[in-house]
Every structure is written in C-alpha cells, then in structure tokens.
Amino acid sequence: MKTTFKEENGNFVMYFEGRLDTAAAPNVEQEMKVLYESEGHDIILDCTQLDYISSSGLRLFLSLLKIAKPKGSHVFITGLNDDLRQVFAMTGFINLFEFK
Amino acid sequence: MAHLSPHGEELVNQFRTFRPQYEELLHQVDSRLRKVLHEQGVELNAIESRVKSEESFIGKLERKGEKYQSLEDITDLVGFRIITFFTDDVDKVAAIVKNLFVVNWEESVDKRKLHELTSFGYNSLHYICNLKEGPLSRIPFEIQMRTALQHVWSAIEHDIGYKGAVKLPPEFRRQFSRLAGMLELADDEFSRLRITMADYRRQIKALVKNGQLDDVPLSTDSFRSFLELHPFERLNQRIAAVNQAEIFPVSLMPFLRILESFNIQTLGDVQRFIDDNSEDAYQLALSHLAVTDLDILSETIGLQYLSLVHVLKNGGGRAGLCMIYDTINGASEANMALADWMLEQAKTLPFMQKK
Numbered sequence: 001m002k003t004t005f006k007e008e009n010g011n012f013v014m015y016f017e018g019r020l021d022t023a024a025a026p027n028v029e030q031e032m033k034v035l036y037e038s039e040g041h042d043i044i045l046d047c048t049q050l051d052y053i054s055s056s057g058l059r060l061f062l063s064l065l066k067i068a069k070p071k072g073s074h075v076f077i078t079g080l081n082d083d084l085r086q087v088f089a090m091t092g093f094i095n096l097f098e099f100k
Numbered sequence: 101m102a103h104l105s106p107h108g109e110e111l112v113n114q115f116r117t118f119r120p121q122y123e124e125l126l127h128q129v130d131s132r133l134r135k136v137l138h139e140q141g142v143e144l145n146a147i148e149s150r151v152k153s154e155e156s157f158i159g160k161l162e163r164k165g166e167k168y169q170s171l172e173d174i175t176d177l178v179g180f181r182i183i184t185f186f187t188d189d190v191d192k193v194a195a196i197v198k199n200l201f202v203v204n205w206e207e208s209v210d211k212r213k214l215h216e217l218t219s220f221g222y223n224s225l226h227y228i229c230n231l232k233e234g235p236l237s238r239i240p241f242e243i244q245m246r247t248a249l250q251h252v253w254s255a256i257e258h259d260i261g262y263k264g265a266v267k268l269p270p271e272f273r274r275q276f277s278r279l280a281g282m283l284e285l286a287d288d289e290f291s292r293l294r295i296t297m298a299d300y301r302r303q304i305k306a307l308v309k310n311g312q313l314d315d316v317p318l319s320t321d322s323f324r325s326f327l328e329l330h331p332f333e334r335l336n337q338r339i340a341a342v343n344q345a346e347i348f349p350v351s352l353m354p355f356l357r358i359l360e361s362f363n364i365q366t367l368g369d370v371q372r373f374i375d376d377n378s379e380d381a382y383q384l385a386l387s388h389l390a391v392t393d394l395d396i397l398s399e400t401i402g403l404q405y406l407s408l409v410h411v412l413k414n415g416g417g418r419a420g421l422c423m424i425y426d427t428i429n430g431a432s433e434a435n436m437a438l439a440d441w442m443l444e445q446a447k448t449l450p451f452m453q454k455k
Binding site for chain 2: 058059085086089092095098
C-alpha cells in the first residue's frame with residue numbers, strides 16, 4: 001500500500017495505491033496526518049489506483065472527515081472504481097463524502 | 101484643546117489619567133454580560149462595547165462642557181450596545197442587566213415609551229449603570245439595548261442626517277414615519293412568528309410523544325422530533341448484528357427529501373413505511389453485508405435500505421434507485437452503475453419474486 005501527498009491548486013491531495021486493509025491501516029493513518037492541518041484547503045482523496053478498502057480504511061476516511069469538516073474543508077473522493085463505490089453504498093457512507 | 105475652558109482641559113487630563121480604569125471596567129462588564137446572556141440562552145445579533153475616544157470626549161465637552169462638574173457626570177464614557185434579534189428579548193436583556201448591575205433610574209431612558217403617538221424612529225432602551233461593588237463601582241457606564249432592526253434604523257437615520265440642523269419638510273418626515281412604522285411592524289411580526297413556531301413545535305412534540313403520528317404532517321421539525329424516538333434503531337441494530345458492526349452516528353435529516361419524494365404525508369405514514377419494509381430491508385442488507393467483513397456502518401443504514409426496498413417494491417426500478425443516490429449524494433453517472441448493481445443483487449430476494 002502506497003500513499004503520496006501533494007498540494008495541487010491549493011488543495012491537499014493524497015493518492016492511494018494498492019490495498020487499504022487492516023494491515024496497511026496503521027501506516028496509512030500516520031501518512032494521512034499531513035491532511036489534518038487543512039485550514040483553508042479542500043482535501044482530495046484520489047482513489048484511482050486503490051484496489052480495496054476494508055473497515056479500517058473506512059474508519060481512516062471517517063476520522064479525517066470529522067477533523068476536516070469543522071475546519072471548513074471539503075473532503076472529496078475521486079476515481080473510486082465500482083467495487084469500492086459499492087462498499088460506500090452498502091455501509092451507508094455514500095452521502096457523507098463528496099464524490100468527484 | 102483650543103476651544104475648551106480651563107475646567108474642560110482639566111476634565112480631559114483626568115480622562116487620560118483614568119482611561120486604564122475605564123478599560124478595566126469595560127472588560128469586567130463585557131465578560132459578565134456575555135457569560136450571563138449566554139447562560140440564559142439569549143441569542144444576540146451582537147454586543148458592541150467601547151471606551152469613548154479622546155476626540156469624541158473633547159467634542160462632547162465643546163458642545164456642552166459647562167454641564168459637567170466632574171467625570172462622573174458623563175455617563176457614557178464606557179458604553180455597551182446589546183443588539184437582539186427579537187423585540188421580546190430586549191426586555192429579557194433589560195431584566196438581566198437590572199439583576200447584574202445597579203441601574204440609575206433617574207438617568208436611564210426607555211425611548212420606546214417616550215414615543216408620542218405621531219412620532220417615530222429611534223426606539224431603544226438606555227440604562228445608566230454602576231457595578232454593585234468594588235473600586236470601579238463609582239464609574240457609571242451606559243448600556244443600550246435594541247433589536248437588529250432598530251439598530252439598522254438608527255444607523256440609517258444617522259447616515260441620512262435626519263436629526264441634523266436643517267428642519268426637514270413634512271413630506272420627508274412622512275416618509276421616515278412610514279418606514280419606521282414598517283420596521284416596528286416587522287419587529288413585532290418576527291416576535292409573533294417566533295412564538296407561533298415555538299407553540300407549533302411543542303404541539304408536534306406532544307403528538308409524537310403520545311403516538312398520534314397520523315395527525316402530524318411530515319416536515320423538518322416533525323421529522324426531527326420523530327427521530328428523537330429512534331425509530332430506525334431496531335433495524336439498524338439488526339443489520340449491524342450481521343457483522344457485529346459499530347454504528348457511526350450521522351444525521352438522518354438528508355433522507356427527509358427522499359421520504360417526501362415518496363409522497364409520505366404524515367409521521368404515521370413514515371411509521372407504516374418502516375413497518376411494511378423492515379424485514380425486506382434487512383434481507384437486502386444481509387445479502388450485501390454477509391459476504392463482507394465490513395464492521396462499521398452509518399446510522400443511516402436502516403433508512404437507506406428501507407428507501408431502496410420501497411422503490412423496488414413500488415416498481416421504481418433503476419431510475420428510482422438512481423434518484424435515491426442522486427438525492428443523497430448529488431447527481432452522477434456512477435449512480436446508474438450503483439442502481440444496476442443494486443437491482444442485480446435484489447432480484448433473487450423474496451419481495452422481488454412476489455411482484
């Protein structure tokens with residue numbers, strides 16, 4: 001599992017690559033902390049290269065949302081494949097994030 | 101200070117000396133006002149406060165310096181303005197101020213009552229106060245209380261210069277009068293509306309509490325009251341038990357629009373929507389979740405599956421499912437793919453066979 005952080009057009013962008021499962025979650029959690037200081041920026045989670053997300057991965061996204069929203073930052077998810085979108089739909093989280 | 105008498109100059113020197121005490125008084129009164137008003141739940145448009153600037157102080161002495169023997173005679177060196185949204189709250193704020201401080205009634209003015217029947221304009225309540233005790237209690241301060249609309253009126257009146265030296269012709273006075281009347285009426289109507297809405301909310305809550313759901317029209321307020329009964333909790337817990345999942349708390353209010361689109365009219369209809377669809381919603385959720393190890397679910401989970409089942413049972417098909425996703429998550433082409441997947445998953449379930 002690999003993540004890459006970039007600041008693009010004033011947005012905080014994190015690229016996810018591989019499988020975001022229980023084993024990968026602790027490292028990814030550390031890497032996502034750079035997104036927590038998001039005042040004045042929107043956050044884009046680019047999942048184009050993400051193959052799988054487990055409950056642990058969903059929890060990381062939800063934690064980020066909880067921290068970013070009060071700071072006025074929008075959290076967008078882009079590039080979800082159909083399988084991953086179904087995970088968001090079947091857990092009921094599809095209306096919490098903004099999909100692009 | 102070219103225009104001031106020696107006495108006036110002496111007052112200005114004293115003003116400079118005492119300025120730190122005025123600042124301290126401002127700070128003490130400001131924090132006490134904010135704390136108590138917050139505790140009493142009075143919603144305010146603003147609290148403004150200031151120590152009079154030296155320039156403005158000198159201006160005042162130039163205009164009416166002879167009137168003042170000492171600084172204590174000038175009651176607005178430290179001033180506050182509390183601006184409420186509703187006219188009823190001006191009286192509530194006044195009662196709080198009366199409790200917190202010593203009010204000098206001889207100096208205080210209720211300009212709202214000074215109105216002659218034919219006069220108009222600046223309605224506001226001014227209290228001259230002192231702290232009840234302590235070294236700063238000898239310094240008076242002024243608290244003005246008014247509504248936001250009265251504040252706007254006052255600002256416009258000041259800007260237009262209505263109270264200027266030139267006497268305005270009657271037609272202008274009449275225009276002012278009409279506008280002032282309109283604002284006063286608007287203030288009263290806002291207050292009345294607030295009281296009516298509070299009554300309505302209480303009635304709705306009582307009906308919901310007594311289970312008279314068919315008498316309660318579906319609305320933002322009534323749905324919010326209904327949610328306090330946790331009507332979806334049983335289904336949520338049943339679905340969560342599939343994977344021993346935790347329920348992540350979120351607002352269910354975004355689904356109100358979906359319920360309205362189903363032509364659900366009353367809370368009684370919502371209850372029947374739950375009763376008629378819960379078993380099938382559980383079966384649909386089970387068919388999705390049982391083959392996964394997903395152990396975190398949104399609090400909307402039950403309501404979402406109820407809505408999907410309602411659409412499927414009523415022949416809404418792909419377009420109906422897509423409408424649900426479009427409503428809760430914004431229109432997107434990907435929602436069509438989700439709708440197709442959902443249709444495919446549902447087609448083997450018993451409630452789809454019965455159709």
